[in-house]
Amino acid sequence: MQGKKKYQEKLFNQFQLSERVPIDNFYRRLKEVLDLDYLYPLTKRYYGSSGQKSIDPVVFFKLCLVGYLENITSDRKLITHCSMRLDILFFLGYDIDEELPWHSTISRTRQLFPESVFEEVFTKVFELCVSVGMVSGHTQAIDSAPVKANASMDSLELKVPEEDLESYLRKVRHISKRDKDKPLRQAKENKAGKDQQTLSASKKELQAIKSRNSKWAKDQDQRPGAGNKGSRYTSNKTHYSPTDPDARISVKPGKARKLNYLSQLTVDTSNHVITDIKAYHADGKDNQQLPDIVKRVQRRLWNSGLLWENCVADTGYSSGENYAFLEKNQIKSFIPPHGTYKGGPAGFTYIEAGNYWLCPQVKKVTFRKQKLEKGTLKDQYFTKRSDCKGCPIKQQCIGKSYEKRINITAYRKEYERNIARVNSPQGRYMKAKRQSTVEPVFGTLTQFMGLRKVNTLGIKQANKCMQLSAIAYNLKKYLKFIENHTKSGVASMQSIYFSLKAIIQYILRLFKPFNFSLQLNYTTK
Numbered sequence: 001m002q003g004k005k006k007y008q009e010k011l012f013n014q015f016q017l018s019e020r021v022p023i024d025n026f027y028r029r030l031k032e033v034l035d036l037d038y039l040y041p042l043t044k045r046y047y048g049s050s051g052q053k054s055i056d057p058v059v060f061f062k063l064c065l066v067g068y069l070e071n072i073t074s075d076r077k078l079i080t081h082c083s084m085r086l087d088i089l090f091f092l093g094y095d096i097d098e099e100l101p102w103h104s105t106i107s108r109t110r111q112l113f114p115e116s117v118f119e120e121v122f123t124k125v126f127e128l129c130v131s132v133g134m135v136s137g138h139t140q141a142i143d144s145a146p147v148k149a150n151a152s153m154d155s156l157e158l159k160v161p162e163e164d165l166e167s168y169l170r171k172v173r174h175i176s177k178r179d180k181d182k183p184l185r186q187a188k189e190n191k192a193g194k195d196q197q198t199l200s201a202s203k204k205e206l207q208a209i210k211s212r213n214s215k216w217a218k219d220q221d222q223r224p225g226a227g228n229k230g231s232r233y234t235s236n237k238t239h240y241s242p243t244d245p246d247a248r249i250s251v252k253p254g255k256a257r258k259l260n261y262l263s264q265l266t267v268d269t270s271n272h273v274i275t276d277i278k279a280y281h282a283d284g285k286d287n288q289q290l291p292d293i294v295k296r297v298q299r300r301l302w303n304s305g306l307l308w309e310n311c312v313a314d315t316g317y318s319s320g321e322n323y324a325f326l327e328k329n330q331i332k333s334f335i336p337p338h339g340t341y342k343g344g345p346a347g348f349t350y351i352e353a354g355n356y357w358l359c360p361q362v363k364k365v366t367f368r369k370q371k372l373e374k375g376t377l378k379d380q381y382f383t384k385r386s387d388c389k390g391c392p393i394k395q396q397c398i399g400k401s402y403e404k405r406i407n408i409t410a411y412r413k414e415y416e417r418n419i420a421r422v423n424s425p426q427g428r429y430m431k432a433k434r435q436s437t438v439e440p441v442f443g444t445l446t447q448f449m450g451l452r453k454v455n456t457l458g459i460k461q462a463n464k465c466m467q468l469s470a471i472a473y474n475l476k477k478y479l480k481f482i483e484n485h486t487k488s489g490v491a492s493m494q495s496i497y498f499s500l501k502a503i504i505q506y507i508l509r510l511f512k513p514f515n516f517s518l519q520l521n522y523t524t525k
Contacts, residue, residue, distance in 0.1 A: 027091035029483075039061065046112055055109055059092055078106070122467045137308055139433070141269055158238065261462045263278075264289055276296050309330075312431075312434040359397070451466065
């Protein structure tokens with residue numbers, strides 16, 4: 001007999017979320033393992049003592065985590081989504097007849113809490129991963145990727161000289177009709193400081209821009225960031241964003257110009273747990289940011305009783321200063337050098353004992369002094385004029401000069417040691433490890449965990465978004481790890497093992513800090 005369902009709302013219902021959400025549901029399991037009660041004393045000082053009660057800080061962080069777990073970057077859409085999901089309501093601690101916080105409360109609370117609060121939550125989740133043996137600590141892979149800022153290229157404004165004479169800029173730089181007129185999207189408020197609005201390009205750079213743009217004059221009025229050759233040329237030295245002054249113009253080969261932030265990510269190679277993430281200006285260089293990254297990661301690993309031994313990164317982090325910095329901190333670098341490093345002139349032999357070079361005619365090129373050139377420390381070597389005067393290969397070697405000069409980085413030894421490690425079997429293994437570790441993590445964050453674009457303004461707020469995305473990622477990895485290991489009873493054994501290992505490492509470092517290497521092997525059947 002055919003059935004026909006008729007729906008009629010009941011006046012009274014007996015309903016419990018705890019009975020409706022399955023035992024193996026993701027958010028039910030997350031609710032059991034995630035304890036955020038420490039947020040109450042941590043955030044108490046940011047609230048007043050009177051007035052209406054604001055959103056619960058635990059609920060706020062849970063809402064933010066749901067947004068990144070569900071790949072939702074809009075606060076308004078997040079509230080709508082949560083109100084339709086029974087398991088998320090159970091995770092948040094709300095009943096079906098309770099109204100969720102207003103969406104604007106989330107953005108205001110995100111601005112209220114400083115970066116240190118988000119950093120504390122990230123560290124607590126990281127320690128949770130350490131406690132079950134997910135983090136080995138000895139090898140860390142570092143990489144960076146641009147994250148789109150919440151600002152439009154159409155709102156870019158021209159920078160002006162320090163004396164505030166815009167006419168001067170218009171004379172020295174050939175600009176398009178769009179630059180002369182108002183931007184397509186006029187910003188409601190100019191949030192950029194005076195330093196950001198001031199022209200930072202030199203006369204030489206402006207002249208290069210002028211000559212380049214004069215060739216494209218007819219096609220300059222296209223949208224900024226277009227992929228064709230005639231797209232408007234924009235630079236951080238000539239343009240700024242009044243909407244988000246911290247955002248910077250950046251471009252990848254074959255990609256359009258965009259206003260971005262740079263996300264620096266560090267991942268433990270053992271189980272792909274994120275050990276650090278931070279937002280930087282997109283116009284900065286990776287090798288300039290490496291020391292700051294290393295200090296933060298090493299401190300976090302040290303506080304968890306872990307030793308960092310190997311640093312794996314791509315060529316963008318290469319510099320002699322970085323190699324020396326890592327060696328000083330007892331960390332082995334596996335960072336391929338830039339193609340500009342040659343190791344010395346062809347045909348010349350370096351004699352380490354006397355710190356000099358021998359030319360093909362067996363003449364000494366002796367060390368004279370160290371000099372800082374363009375921010376890089378260089379060793380300078382010279383021959384005697386008498387040695388080069390009657391040399392048969394003088395024309396090919398030095399031309400019309402009087403002596404041979406060799407300017408080479410002062411960190412040559414560090415370069416050579418790093419190159420030897422990179423070209424070793426272990427170095428080739430580390431390269432494959434980096435490609436299979438940090439790059440997939442970045443792909444997951446940008447494609448599936450809300451980090452394709454930040455929905456906030458300012459680098460501090462962007463940093464909070466990146467940390468929340470990393471927290472959500474680590475929690476997801478943690479739940480999957482304990483689910484796979486609890487069935488066989490491995491998780492408890494690993495927890496005991498890694499606790500003992502951390503204690504042993506801590507005791508050894510007290511007696512002989514930074515001068516030992518402890519290798520412990522753990523196998524389970």
